[in-house]
Amino acid sequence: MAMKFDPFQELDRMAQALRGEGTLRGMPMDLYRQGDQYILAADLPGIDPGSIDIDVDGQLLTIRAQRTLQNADGVKWLTREREAGNFLRQLNLGQGIDTEQISAQYENGVLSVIIPVVERAKPRKIAVQTSAEASAINGETVEGNSAVEGSDRETVGA
Helix, strand or coil: CCEEHHHHHHHHHHHHHHHHHEEEEEEEEEEEEEEEEEEEECCCCCCCHCCCEEEEEECCEEEEEEEEECCCCCCCCCCCCCCCEEEEEEEECCCEEHHHHCEEECCCEEEEEEEEHHHHHCCCCCCCCCHHHHHHHHHCEECCEEEEEECCCCCCCC
């Protein structure tokens, strides 16, 4: 699975943040594989779970969320470092992802997205047989150096 990263877009986003412009902000996240699934954990403290929107369009996963801060009348702010606004993160998903089974959970300010791997993309072991084992499976008997064919032998691709 690859993350979408455009360095010029990131520089533009940081410049806008320094100037106080723009409404889209990033969200710090971790992404790792555990067994047969990827797990994305994104920090979204103070977000209303109802504002979180996750969608998959083809192989593009998009996460959107919004934080609104309460403005009380008669309050004089001494410092205000928590940002209100919209948050956005996009990831390109690989071909081995089961996009129909993606699920998400929001708990304690962390959004966890479970991204399962399709069955055909999971690693598997291939058994290696000796010629004697293969002959026994195909109904052949081995006598010295010659093999006698059995009647149940099949040809692959015929």
